[in-house]
Amino acid sequence: MTERENILGRIREALKTPAPRPGGHAGQDHDSLTASSPARTAAVHAREWLPPVPETAEGQLALFAAHSADLKTDFRTLPDADAFASALRDLAAQLGWKRVASHNGDLTFRATEGLDLPILRVDAGYDVNEMEDCDAGVTECDALVAQTGSVVLTSRSAGGRALSVLPPHHVVLARLSQLVRDLPAAFALLQAKYSYDYPSFMTFITGPSRTGDIERILVLGAHGPKKLTILCADH
Amino acid sequence: MKVTLFIPCFVDLCFPRVGMSMVTILERLGHQVTFHEDVICCGQPAFNSGFWEETRVVARKVLQRLESSEAVVIASGSCGAMMKVFYPEIFDHAPEAPAARALAAKCFEFSEFLVNRLGVTDLGARFPAKVTFHDGCHGLRELGAKKPARALLSRVKDLTLVEMKDAETCCGFGGTFAAKFPMISTAMGEVKCLSAEETGADYIVSNDSSCLMHVQGLLDRQGKKVKTIHLAEILASA
Amino acid sequence: MSEILKLFKAQASKVAGDLRHRSLIQTALGKYETQRDRRKAAFQSWEEARQVAAETKWEAMRSLDEHLVSFVNKLEARGTRVHWASNGVQARDIILGVIRAKKARCVIKSKAMTAEEIHLNEAMEKEGYEVVESDLGEFIVQLRKEAPYHIVFPAMHLTRDEISDLFHRELGSAQTSDPEELTMIARRALRKKYIAADIGITGANFAIAETGMISITENEGNARLTAALPKTMITLLGIEKVLPRMADLALFLPMLATAGAGQPITCYNSLYGGPRRPGEPDGPEEYHVVLLDNRRTELLADAEQRDALHCIRCGACLNVCPIYRNVGGHTYGTTYSGPIGSVITPHLRGLQDWKHLSAASSLCGACTETCPVKINLHHHLLHNRRNAAAQNPNWIEKTAFRVFGTVMNSLALYRVVRAAARCLQPLHGLVKGGPFDPARAWTKTRELAPVAPKTFREQWKERA
Numbered sequence: 001m002t003e004r005e006n007i008l009g010r011i012r013e014a015l016k017t018p019a020p021r022p023g024g025h026a027g028q029d030h031d032s033l034t035a036s037s038p039a040r041t042a043a044v045h046a047r048e049w050l051p052p053v054p055e056t057a058e059g060q061l062a063l064f065a066a067h068s069a070d071l072k073t074d075f076r077t078l079p080d081a082d083a084f085a086s087a088l089r090d091l092a093a094q095l096g097w098k099r100v101a102s103h104n105g106d107l108t109f110r111a112t113e114g115l116d117l118p119i120l121r122v123d124a125g126y127d128v129n130e131m132e133d134c135d136a137g138v139t140e141c142d143a144l145v146a147q148t149g150s151v152v153l154t155s156r157s158a159g160g161r162a163l164s165v166l167p168p169h170h171v172v173l174a175r176l177s178q179l180v181r182d183l184p185a186a187f188a189l190l191q192a193k194y195s196y197d198y199p200s201f202m203t204f205i206t207g208p209s210r211t212g213d214i215e216r217i218l219v220l221g222a223h224g225p226k227k228l229t230i231l232c233a234d235h
Numbered sequence: 236m237k238v239t240l241f242i243p244c245f246v247d248l249c250f251p252r253v254g255m256s257m258v259t260i261l262e263r264l265g266h267q268v269t270f271h272e273d274v275i276c277c278g279q280p281a282f283n284s285g286f287w288e289e290t291r292v293v294a295r296k297v298l299q300r301l302e303s304s305e306a307v308v309i310a311s312g313s314c315g316a317m318m319k320v321f322y323p324e325i326f327d328h329a330p331e332a333p334a335a336r337a338l339a340a341k342c343f344e345f346s347e348f349l350v351n352r353l354g355v356t357d358l359g360a361r362f363p364a365k366v367t368f369h370d371g372c373h374g375l376r377e378l379g380a381k382k383p384a385r386a387l388l389s390r391v392k393d394l395t396l397v398e399m400k401d402a403e404t405c406c407g408f409g410g411t412f413a414a415k416f417p418m419i420s421t422a423m424g425e426v427k428c429l430s431a432e433e434t435g436a437d438y439i440v441s442n443d444s445s446c447l448m449h450v451q452g453l454l455d456r457q458g459k460k461v462k463t464i465h466l467a468e469i470l471a472s473a
Numbered sequence: 474m475s476e477i478l479k480l481f482k483a484q485a486s487k488v489a490g491d492l493r494h495r496s497l498i499q500t501a502l503g504k505y506e507t508q509r510d511r512r513k514a515a516f517q518s519w520e521e522a523r524q525v526a527a528e529t530k531w532e533a534m535r536s537l538d539e540h541l542v543s544f545v546n547k548l549e550a551r552g553t554r555v556h557w558a559s560n561g562v563q564a565r566d567i568i569l570g571v572i573r574a575k576k577a578r579c580v581i582k583s584k585a586m587t588a589e590e591i592h593l594n595e596a597m598e599k600e601g602y603e604v605v606e607s608d609l610g611e612f613i614v615q616l617r618k619e620a621p622y623h624i625v626f627p628a629m630h631l632t633r634d635e636i637s638d639l640f641h642r643e644l645g646s647a648q649t650s651d652p653e654e655l656t657m658i659a660r661r662a663l664r665k666k667y668i669a670a671d672i673g674i675t676g677a678n679f680a681i682a683e684t685g686m687i688s689i690t691e692n693e694g695n696a697r698l699t700a701a702l703p704k705t706m707i708t709l710l711g712i713e714k715v716l717p718r719m720a721d722l723a724l725f726l727p728m729l730a731t732a733g734a735g736q737p738i739t740c741y742n743s744l745y746g747g748p749r750r751p752g753e754p755d756g757p758e759e760y761h762v763v764l765l766d767n768r769r770t771e772l773l774a775d776a777e778q779r780d781a782l783h784c785i786r787c788g789a790c791l792n793v794c795p796i797y798r799n800v801g802g803h804t805y806g807t808t809y810s811g812p813i814g815s816v817i818t819p820h821l822r823g824l825q826d827w828k829h830l831s832a833a834s835s836l837c838g839a840c841t842e843t844c845p846v847k848i849n850l851h852h853h854l855l856h857n858r859r860n861a862a863a864q865n866p867n868w869i870e871k872t873a874f875r876v877f878g879t880v881m882n883s884l885a886l887y888r889v890v891r892a893a894a895r896c897l898q899p900l901h902g903l904v905k906g907g908p909f910d911p912a913r914a915w916t917k918t919r920e921l922a923p924v925a926p927k928t929f930r931e932q933w934k935e936r937a
């Protein structure tokens with residue numbers, strides 16, 4: 001027998017005795033504890049108990065901005081997608097970027113083209129040492145989540161796994177229409193968009209990299225980016 | 236109402252005033268108090284040490300003697316938890332299971348009984364002192380009674396309640412644990428005493444005499460001024 | 474007394490009396506508590522969320538076999554190699570086999586308690602591989618050649634000055650008391666390692682049955698780098714990590730962060746579904762997932778304590794446990810410390826050797842109250858005590874409780890004991906607290922309450 005069969009066999013043997021439904025206590029009414037009625041699952045009921053989110057689009061945008069401030073995410077709204085290029089140019093000048101990494105998305109390509117800097121395009125593969133040299137990684141995303149201030153992206157939508165975590169500054173280009181209300185909505189979106197063929201990597205990014213491992217004191221930029229900027233265009 | 240008092244052995248021996256205060260208060264409220272002299276212990280020490288069979292021997296007698304009581308008021312949160320929560324568990328699937336559940340349904344920790352069952356908070360007591368309240372873990376978590384004691388204290392004249400830091404943290408008694416792991420138990424007790432002292436209170440009040448026995452034992456050894464007192468003693472004072 | 478118990482008692486006494494340790498842990502956890510309470514309050518109902526989370530895990534365990542099969546099938550369909558390991562030896566052999574086959578030199582690891590459980594680092598180092606822990610806390614304790622102090626905060630027992638000394642000694646960095654500068658020293662040291670590593674090893678927080686994905690929660694980005702740069706990635710996880718659906722994470726991710734670190738959600742919550750796919754610019758060429766049993770199925774077979782497998786390793790029960798806070802993480806001598814460690818270690822490593830962890834508890838229940846998946850932790854300590862006594866009773870104790878039962882059931886005998894206590898009390902003063910005091914365990918640090926001149930029973934009788 002293979003280990004797979006051994007382990008599955010032990011599991012099936014163990015499960016012959018049912019366990020009481022959680023939340024009860026041994027000695028209490030037995031029927032309610034082992035009742036075969038289906039469990040209340042997180043996937044279906046999460047929204048009922050998670051932190052509340054305003055119904056209106058303005059309220060959700062305000063919540064996302066408030067979370068960003070808390071998280072030390074630099075969140076800016078821009079009038080339209082044309083403004084990305086100048087916003088990036090300003091950042092580059094202000095922070096003295098010498099080299100930037102990006103991928104060829106609709107938004108990223110146009111916005112980075114106008115930069116007067118060498119651009120490392122990762123789409124067809126890249127050298128890690130070169131990316132390590134870059135001052136910023138510019139990516140697109142799949143969604144922004146009002147409830148938590150998170151950016152959702154995948155290896156398909158945002159230039160792979162490293163671009164959004166290796167350079168010391170991660171810049172996200174997003175559209176306001178990508179703002180979803182909460183985590184259940186974000187997972188629904190991923191499912192709708194990708195379930196036919198999921199990318200190998202998907203992530204929720206909530207603020208710049210951080211650690212509290214030294215005396216529980218917050219430090220930004222532990223291993224990932226010290227800075228996270230989200231530029232969000234209205235149209 | 237006919238109220239049956241359950242006075243555990245250590246309250247009987249060392250803290251009789253706690254029991255007598257309960258008698259006074261319940262009678263003042265017009266209830267008839269009864270007490271079975273031969274119901275001595277709920278069996279908790281054996282249960283906590285893992286000896287469930289030995290526990291059942293004691294518990295069976297309690298079940299039988301308290302079967303006809305209308306309401307049972309227990310002078311300690313941890314004995315309350317034993318009878319209310321753990322009797323049904325140790326007799327799970329046993330012939331005594333219905334009796335254990337029936338007893339559980341009519342058992343009350345003292346403060347819980349006054350506030351939740353009788354709906355009384357003002358007992359006309361007066362106690363001119365600054366006090367802090369320690370939540371006994373069993374009363375707090377097994378019985379879920381945090382509010383009753385505070386509701387009662389809030390109506391005591393001339394009494395000031397100052398909450399201590401981490402009022403809900405265990406004092407380190409834990410029954411046989413205090414003797415099996417005295418160094419851990421003592422450290423926990425020291426933390427508790429310090430939190431209580433920081434409030435500047437004259438008294439540490441609790442509704443569990445076992446916690447108070449532990450805390451007082453530490454305070455006495457360290458020659459501290461703060462005193463411990465059971466909630467019932469405060470409520471009985473005029 | 475067994476050696477393990479002796480060591481536990483000696484360590485516990487030492488740490489419990491260490492006031493510096495006490496204040497260090499209180500300060501660190503004080504910050505956590507404030508943030509956690511704020512985050513809990515943000516939920517529409519934290520209590521209802523706990524119930525739903527508990528039921529979700531209950532459901533996951535109820536058909537664990539089916540969930541695992543679905544998880545594995547989905548992973549394999551995307552080119553992941555899945556391995557099953559019944560015990561630590563098998564898991565180590567599988568992982569070493571992969572490393573050997575790849576002719577690797579350097580392994581970068583992100584936090585994995587399962588790797589601690591099977592002593593993976595020692596095994597890899599013995600074979601001559603360079604192994605680097607990338608989580609800052611883990612990196613620190615690795616440099617100290619120590620086990621993690623806490624399942625979520627591995628270096629919570631150290632001050633910044635101790636860490637600065639350590640970095641100075643091991644990495645040659647300049648002394649500093651600035652946590653930010655210390656973090657940057659580690660960042661710089663580890664950057665090179667990510668790029669040089671041939672193998673990246675991670676743990677997992679959840680295994681999504683529906684989509685065949687591993688979910689990893691972190692704040693630093695070290696797990697993301699571990700999963701992005703090396704050519705081969707290995708994930709080691711326990712079979713109990715299953716969640717049925719991807720959307721279950723919508724509740725579990727914020728709950729894990731709230732309970733574990735007092736955060737609304739951690740910085741990076743990533744899902745890994747396989748090796749690099751066509752069209753993706755990076756990611757490992759090979760992905761191996763190792764599923765570990767290591768006696769989890771024994772715990773599963775105990776229906777009474779099965780819910781201990783619901784654990785999401787948030788560490789909240791450690792944080793609130795007054796025992797943990799006073800004896801510290803290393804005293805346990807186990808991979809999993811605190812209340813959850815006391816509950817499961819007897820199942821994973823033997824009841825008789827580890828039953829003392831269940832005895833070393835005041836049963837206050839703070840753990841059960843805080844657990845985000847509602848594991849009945851402190852009652853399971855009672856269950857372990859019962860099982861230990863039933864399996865191998867201490868006859869002195871058993872006899873004592875027999876006598877105790879007889880006395881408590883007989884008013885006449887109780888009166889005799891009461892009289893004896895009264896007589897002996899004055900004599901007790903002669904030996905109190907000393908080596909001949911039978912109550913020394915109590916009286917060494919505490920006064921004993923005296924028997925009252927008139928007991929309650931005596932007063933009650935007088936009234937009648």
Ligand code: SF4
Binds near residue numbers: 732784785786847848
């Ligand atoms: S037992 Fe509960 S509180 Fe403790 S680590 Fe596991 S999930 Fe967290």
